Amino acid sequence: MKAVKVALILMAAALVVFGLSGAAFAFHDGGVAYCEGCHTMHNSMGGVSNSVGGWGSPGVTHNQYLLKGTDPSSTCLNCHSHKGAKYNIFSTDGSSYTPGGDFYWITQTYTYSPWTGNTATSQAQNHGHDIVAADFSLSTDTILTAAPGNGTQPVYYASNLACNSCHNPHGRVNGGTRNGQKPVGQSGSYGYTPVTGTINGNYRLLADTYYQPGDPSVYDPAPSGVAGYPQAFTYIANAPVAVAPATFREVEGLGTAGISHTDYGNGIAEWCANCHQGFLNNDATGTTGTHRHPAGDSATLGPTIAGFYNEYVSTGNITGTSANAFLPLVPFERGAGATLSSTSTAGPDGTNAAVMCLTCHRAHASAFDEGTRWDTQAEFISASSALIATAKPWVANAPYYGWDIVANMGSYQRQLCNKCHIQD
Amino acid sequence: MEDGKVGEKAEYGRKRFTAALPVLFLLLAVFPGPSRAYGLRVSYQYNLADSTGDIPFSYGAKLAIDKSRGEVYVTDSMQGGVTIFNTTGMRVYRFGDQADLGFIEDVAIDRKGDIFTLSYNDTRQLFFIGLCNYRGELQSKITVSGLPSGFSHFKPGRIFYNKGIIYLADDEDMLVALVNLQGKCIRTYQLNKILKFTPKMIRDDNSAFGFAIDDDGNMYLTIPTLFRAYRITPDGKAETFGRGGSGPGRFGVAAGIAVDGNGYIYVSDRLRCCVLVFNKDLNFVTEFGYRGFGPGSLIVPSDVVAGPDGRIYVSQAGNRGVSVFSAAY
Numbered sequence: 148m149k150a151v152k153v154a155l156i157l158m159a160a161a162l163v164v165f166g167l168s169g170a171a172f173a174f175h176d177g178g179v180a181y182c183e184g185c186h187t188m189h190n191s192m193g194g195v196s197n198s199v200g201g202w203g204s205p206g207v208t209h210n211q212y213l214l215k216g217t218d219p220s221s222t223c224l225n226c227h228s229h230k231g232a233k234y235n236i237f238s239t240d241g242s243s244y245t246p247g248g249d250f251y252w253i254t255q256t257y258t259y260s261p262w263t264g265n266t267a268t269s270q271a272q273n274h275g276h277d278i279v280a281a282d283f284s285l286s287t288d289t290i291l292t293a294a295p296g297n298g299t300q301p302v303y304y305a306s307n308l309a310c311n312s313c314h315n316p317h318g319r320v321n322g323g324t325r326n327g328q329k330p331v332g333q334s335g336s337y338g339y340t341p342v343t344g345t346i347n348g349n350y351r352l353l354a355d356t357y358y359q360p361g362d363p364s365v366y367d368p369a370p371s372g373v374a375g376y377p378q379a380f381t382y383i384a385n386a387p388v389a390v391a392p393a394t395f396r397e398v399e400g401l402g403t404a405g406i407s408h409t410d411y412g413n414g415i416a417e418w419c420a421n422c423h424q425g426f427l428n429n430d431a432t433g434t435t436g437t438h439r440h441p442a443g444d445s446a447t448l449g450p451t452i453a454g455f456y457n458e459y460v461s462t463g464n465i466t467g468t469s470a471n472a473f474l475p476l477v478p479f480e481r482g483a484g485a486t487l488s489s490t491s492t493a494g495p496d497g498t499n500a501a502v503m504c505l506t507c508h509r510a511h512a513s514a515f516d517e518g519t520r521w522d523t524q525a526e527f528i529s530a531s532s533a534l535i536a537t538a539k540p541w542v543a544n545a546p547y548y549g550w551d552i553v554a555n556m557g558s559y560q561r562q563l564c565n566k567c568h569i570q571d
Numbered sequence: 572m573e574d575g576k577v578g579e580k581a582e583y584g585r586k587r588f589t590a591a592l593p594v595l596f597l598l599l600a601v602f603p604g605p606s607r608a609y610g611l612r613v614s615y616q617y618n619l620a621d622s623t624g625d626i627p628f629s630y631g632a633k634l635a636i637d638k639s640r641g642e643v644y645v646t647d648s649m650q651g652g653v654t655i656f657n658t659t660g661m662r663v664y665r666f667g668d669q670a671d672l673g674f675i676e677d678v679a680i681d682r683k684g685d686i687f688t689l690s691y692n693d694t695r696q697l698f699f700i701g702l703c704n705y706r707g708e709l710q711s712k713i714t715v716s717g718l719p720s721g722f723s724h725f726k727p728g729r730i731f732y733n734k735g736i737i738y739l740a741d742d743e744d745m746l747v748a749l750v751n752l753q754g755k756c757i758r759t760y761q762l763n764k765i766l767k768f769t770p771k772m773i774r775d776d777n778s779a780f781g782f783a784i785d786d787d788g789n790m791y792l793t794i795p796t797l798f799r800a801y802r803i804t805p806d807g808k809a810e811t812f813g814r815g816g817s818g819p820g821r822f823g824v825a826a827g828i829a830v831d832g833n834g835y836i837y838v839s840d841r842l843r844c845c846v847l848v849f850n851k852d853l854n855f856v857t858e859f860g861y862r863g864f865g866p867g868s869l870i871v872p873s874d875v876v877a878g879p880d881g882r883i884y885v886s887q888a889g890n891r892g893v894s895v896f897s898a899a900y
Binding site: 393 | 629630631647648695774775776817824841843
């Protein structure tokens with residue numbers, strides 16, 4: 148009996164030491180992290196008021212969410228701003244080659260000389276989602292002051308755009324345990340099999356149905372002069388399905404460890420439509436009169452477009468095969484239920500694969516206008532504005548995630564729209 | 572009589588003082604006064620500036636010290652180039668726009684004033700060490716050779732110079748290579764192994780943020796996700812210090828790390844917006860800064876270096892530039 152007691156005590160100790168220690172290895176682990184990581188209970192840190200010379204100063208607003216950063220995005224960027232890829236999404240030099248892109252680009256305005264011979268300017272705030280992060284000098288988009296194409300969804304204003312506009316910092320899935328969900332056991336980003344009795348978190352902690360960015364009870368007041376400002380913006384579509392590699396190398400798709408990219412399943416465009424509902428077009432035939440490029444789960448490529456994608460290697464080279472056709476610069480959805488793999492080199496099938504918003508855009512930001520994956524203003528993408536901008540010569544190939552376009556696709560590589568349409 | 576009373580009072584006072592001594596000693600031990608117990612006081616001085624005012628370097632600005640002259644070098648990859656400041660915090664020189672220097676990631680300075688740049692080519696896949704004169708003019712390129720097979724991904728982000736040896740630190744992959752002035756690798760460290768990472772701990776996010784070298788060749792680093800800082804001796808023995816939390820002496824997001832000539836270790840905390848100071852026994856001593864926009868406050872402090880004259884330099888976010896503090900012992 149005594150031996151059993153001793154064994155039980157040892158097992159309990161082992162559980163405490165080894166079982167709980169896992170929490171130290173990842174902050175989110177697919178769900179809500181520990182509260183103290185982001186919040187301060189008494190508006191102080193280390194016994195010093197956060198308001199001393201700071202939030203209490205004239206013109207400086209108090210943080211209404213008890214966050215340790217000045218605002219939600221500033222809090223996130225404390226951990227997620229650094230050089231390189233991995234879990235950094237805001238570098239100081241364009242080196243964060245994460246799938247969503249690098250918020251570095253929304254700080255960079257550059258001038259260049261296009262083929263017209265005139266000087267052109269590529270505006271920083273036109274390079275992606277302009278999140279507001281006061282601590283990092285990221286301010287509100289003054290050009291697009293609200294999410295364009297909101298359709299039937301409430302308008303989401305640029306002044307509220309932050310990391311937590313798209314990511315649920317608490318990692319709840321479909322309303323969380325309060326809505327009857329099982330506890331989140333681990334990350335939902337890497338295709339892991341859920342642990343018994345738990346569910347995986349959403350891909351990249353993306354928000355899903357029921358999510359309201361910010362606490363609606365303390366939702367930001369309406370900006371003066373703006374009518375109909377929503378008091379609670381609620382998500383209507385679930386988080387998308389995708390699988391990311393657990394290790395990002397410096398060049399997406401050309402890593403030294405082999406091909407490595409995010410593999411998309413379904414739901415991307417529907418999810419983006421939480422804010423941009425008017426841009427969602429599931430009609431691949433384009434007969435609905437919206438005159439918008441198809442994007443969505445039912446916007447399947449079909450055998451013809453899928454065939455083009457698989458043939459196309461680069462301008463002038465259409466010798467590709469479906470087994471090796473995947474191009475990380477032009478990703479696509481493989482469809483609901485498809486087997487996803489971040490190391491897959493396969494191109495799309497002609498039945499389930501679909502075009503999505505992220506086929507052409509980066510979710511965070513890119514070097515190019517409208518956050519596109521390639522420069523839509525250049526005939527030959529090796530002559531992209533960001534590559535030839537004299538003001539920032541050191542960005543080199545960062546706009547194309549380190550891809551040397553000339554070396555890999557030739558000097559006369561034209562727009563990557565041709566991956567699906569082969570008009571070059 | 573008066574003298575007698577005075578004498579009695581004096582004797583009584585002496586007895587009371589003697590009796591109170593142990594209590595005073597106990598009180599001092601339990602409730603130490605800040606300056607006396609810490610032996611270190613840090614005060615804000617100014618920000619690095621030029622003739623137009625403070626320079627708003629980005630949050631990623633890296634700092635390096637010329638120990639012989641006390642000058643501080645700021646490498647800001649967002650703005651490009653390297654800016655040099657004298658001991659009064661005024662900008663005196665700038666270089667780094669020359670194409671032959673490539674993309675400068677970091678710099679180190681030797682006792683003579685020669686500058687070693689850690690430079691990358693335009694694809695940022697290949698690095699070299701640029702040996703420059705005091706004007707930042709490239710004298711020669713040092714190509715690193717002799718790296719072991721485990722260093723095939725080696726992409727250093729920091730460079731240090733100490734007693735004829737160049738230290739290259741890959742903070743992302745937790746690798747360190749020591750090379751001589753000809754670029755030949757003479758020693759390497761795989762920090763994951765030294766710190767006894769379990770397979771579960773070897774993750775992308777468990778990488779180093781801050782890195783520093785002291786005069787004895789000890790290496791210092793922080794790993795924010797583990798809420799720890801480390802000291803590693805040249806023979807590969809590791810000690811760890813710090814723990815997570817919000818109170819004094821705890822790490823929120825441990826970032827830059829530096830060590831001064833007296834052995835004090837400075838660790839910037841991006842989340843708590845302060846700089847924590849530990850003594851050479853790795854015990855917490857004090858901290859300074861704190862979130863705010865007033866003089867001496869900090870917003871997301873990142874890199875930190877210690878000058879030979881007691882000055883502590885801290886880079887930060889929010890266009891706040893590099894703040895300079897003075898440490899008095």
